[in-house]
Amino acid sequence: MSTSSLNRVQRFVTHDFTVRAAAVDATAVVREMQVLQGAKALPSLAIGRAMVGAMLMAAQQKQGHQVGVYIRCQGPLRAIYAEAHFEGQVRGYCPMTHYEPENYNNEYNLKAAIGEGSLTVARHQPFQKTPHQGTVNLVSGEIGEDIAHYLIQSHQIRSLVSVGVYLDAYGQVRSAGGVIIEVMPGVEDQIIDQIQKNADSHLVPVSQMLFDGAQSVDLVKPYFQGIPFMELEHNFPLTYTCPCTKDRVVRALETLGLAELEDMIRKNEKADVTxxxxxxxxxxxxxxxxxxxNHLYKNSLN
Ligand SMILES: [Zn+2]
Structure with a gap:
């Protein structure tokens, strides 16, 4: 299933090529995920942020590359998965998509819903069988900082990562997006100091900025104040895309087991799977x- 939106991940670089950035308004694809899955507030927040993180990292790769973000956690959400392609296809999932806390206490406490855990980032390249994988412990549970932690631990890249999903009082996604600033080797200290200074004075969350009408480039500008930068070409519209097929769904039915399948066939029950x-x-x-x-039965004889 795939629908198109006009949004895309935009890429930027400073004039001296030592700092690169990517920014995105991902409202349409995150909202689509929520509608398709009927996801509640906290799972939507988590999946949406992971999707934005995957999109930002994927856009910084090359054609044909794909980035998967996988969080395993001890909190009630248990796991969060998102994957994004350089060319804009993205999807996300959480097994506890209907989770709601007993009481929201007037806030969406993502940290509590995730708890302790780990973040794995997998980079898939064309013609490479096994992806490049790195795993780090969660340091914040807010996902943005965790991705920055992964980038420094696994790739020695200093970065600022801000991902956000803005939910209304009914738990509906109103805006989603994020920005990543990555510092390349050879950067001048003066530029790092300037970006840090900018970041320290810039406190409006990205989801709030997008909700107030900001464009992707507006998410980058506050970090690059006083530093000349330009946009790089990256013209791929974001689409919520799932590569599922009937074959895979049929194979997943194997887990029902022989007895259950025989029962369905006896009762002439077709399987309705979503x-x-x-x-x-x-x-x-x-x-x-x-x-x-029959296939399962044959296998059971071996
Ligand atoms: Zn699917």
Whole structure:
């Protein structure tokens, strides 16, 4: 399933090429994820931030590259997954998509919903079987800082990462997006000091800025105040895209086991399966269930 939006990740670089940035208004794709999955407030916040982080990192790679962000955590959300392609396709998922705390206490406490855990970032390149993977412990549970922590630990890249999802009082996504500033080797101290100074004085959260009508470039400007920069070409519209297929869904039915499958076939029950990531419905016919059952039966004899 794929729908297009006009948004794209925009890339920027300082005139001396020592600091690069990417920024995105991801409201449309994060909202689409929430609608497709019927996700509650906190899972939407977590999935949305992970999606934005994956988009920002993927846009800094090369054509055909893909970045996966995987958080395993001890909090009630248990896990959060997002993946994004250089060319703008993105999707996200959390197994606890309907989780709600007993009481919100007038705030969306993402830290509490995530708790302790780890962040794995996987970079997939074309023609490479195994992705480059790095795992770090969560340092903040707010996802942005955790990604910055990963970049310094795994790639020795100093960065500022801000990802945000703005939810209304009903838990609906009103805006989402983020910005990443990455410092390359050879940068002058003076530029680092200026960016740090800018960052320290810049306190408006990105999701708030987007909600108030900011464009992607407006997310970058506060960090680059006093430093000349320009935009790099990266013309790929963001799309919420899930590569699920009927084949994969049928294979997932194997987990039901032989007895359950035989029962369905006996009762002449077709299987109605919905992909949890994109909401696409699949109807599995009796012949397909029979085929799967025979396959499972054969395997059980070995
Ligand atoms: Zn799907």
């Amino acid at each position: 992909c949890q990531v994109c909401g696409r419905p699949y109807l599995i016919e009796i012949e397909e269930l029979t085929h799967l059952k």
